[in-house]
Amino acid sequence: MTRVRGAHVLFLNWRDTGHPEGGGSEVYLERVAAELIDIGHHVTILCQAYGTAPAEETNADGVRIIRRGGRHTVYLRAALVYLLGVLGFGPLSRRRLAPHGLGRPDVVVDVCNGMPFLSRLYVRRRPVIALVHHVHREQWPVVFGPRVARIGWWIESVLAVRVYRDCRYVTVSETSRNELAGLGVDPRRISIVHNGTPEACGAPVARTPYPSLVVLGRLVPHKRVEFALRATALLATEMPDLRLVVAGQGWWDEPLRTLADDLCINDHVEFAGFITEERKHELLGSSWLLLQPSLKEGWGLTIVEAGSRGTPSVAFRSAGGVADAMSDGETGVLVADEYEFFKAVRSLLLDAARRTAMGANAATHAQRFTWEKAGAAFSQVITGRLEAGQPTLTDQRAP
Structure with missing residues (x-):
């Protein structure tokens, strides 16, 4: 029987919150990961290395973070870490990929920030969930030149849709769900899990006396x-x-x-x-x-x-x-x-x-949006995917 509660979830993401260019998508990932741990799952995040950040560490929430590769090489390094970790040989052993002693990850969450990890090509016997915050159609030509933008958009809008054709998707808003559907992703395979609202810290402050x-x-x-x-x-x-x-x-x-x-x-x-x-x-x-x-x-x-x-x-x-x-x-x-x-x-x-x-x-x-709701909704997607063994068609939305 597939282990559901206490599953080992591997997130593939190009950055973590400590990265100098980390942003809202990284906050979402790590807050959801922390909630999954509270529910009873085990979580590993594999992302790019930077600066003096350690190659491996466990953060305060119990999330294991493995850092390999750079801005462009993290995608290849993720594949190597996964394959070597699964096979259990070399310096990236099974123990290092799965520090909780769980063996291979039970499910892989491929975070597609424009450029996907295409993990479906090498994660053959485990379910893959594609996490897409939004479609990058407008951003490619702003960040890159015309040629690179065309290639990047083709990878995101054509190749990725093809590679993840049997995968469950998670996105964070109805707008993004509609955009994915416009690329040809069956809306019944797309779950919406909203962000939570980060807790306000510090005492209330007065408005400035000037605009x-x-x-x-x-x-x-x-x-x-x-x-x-x-x-x-x-x-x-x-x-x-x-x-x-x-x-x-x-x-x-x-x-x-x-x-x-x-x-x-x-x-x-x-x-x-x-x-x-x-x-x-x-x-x-x-x-x-x-x-x-x-x-x-x-x-x-x-x-x-x-x-x-x-x-x-x-x-x-x-x-x-x-x-x-x-x-x-x-x-x-x-x-x-x-x-x-x-x-x-x-x-x-x-x-x-x-x-x-x-x-x-x-x-x-x-106040409508909490990380507890987000974690519970994401856990439902993981559970449904593991129990079904194939993409589920129920839209699990955070309340």
Whole structure:
């Protein structure tokens, strides 16, 4: 009989939360992994190595993390680790892949962040679940040149769909589920497991006495922080005490600083870089608005984080999962283009009553999403997959 409770779950992901470019998808993975352990499963995450991070460790939640390869080689290294670990020879022995003494993983969760691990090609006798936060159609040409973008999009939209044709999918929003269905994935094979809302840490803080905005996330082109900078430049002519904090780090940092200099708004913008959890929640609680100008998101973790602090958001309707994380017009505003983005930010900054009402709604909305619910829903998908031995057709959704 297949072991279900107490199953060994192997996640393949290109990063973990300690990676300098780790983001919301890594938070989702590790929080769900922690919940799975609380339920009674055992979890290993195999991801890329970086800096001085140890090759292997067990985090505070009991999640075993194995780091191999780099940004582009982690996919091949994952296959080698899995194959060598399963076969039980060489330095990457069965014991090291499965530190809980469980032998081979019972199920493999292949996290497809644009570039999939294609683990179905080498995980032959164990079920594979494809975890997709969102479809990267719009992001490929922004991050890469035309040729690489075409190849990447073909791998994601054609090859991966073919490779995972008998696999169960998990995604984080109805929008992403519809996008996957548009690529040819049977919607009956796609389960929705929402993000939880990270717990607010630190004491409540007062709003700043001056108009304040915050952008929170990795500094990469598809986050489109430029929209926030240009909006700040326009608004500062009307609100001379306006301040914008850009919190996060990434390789796009220097071009953003150059743009701020070109716009002559250095006195209005703070590039905070990496911030602690305490500082993050202080910013989310004290700012008047969260700006989320990203081109695409699977969910919108920062939106519900800000909401938990009573802070409404402005984001783009076309950005995927943000439309699921927000109730448009109630907990924030969704816009169609950069001009509407500017108008919505200005309108909310000038209307304290509307902004306060939206913040109260956002706090209530954020309470709907918990990591406990997410872990339970993910565990149901794993259990169903192991018991059935084939893709299940029941949509297991987090309440």
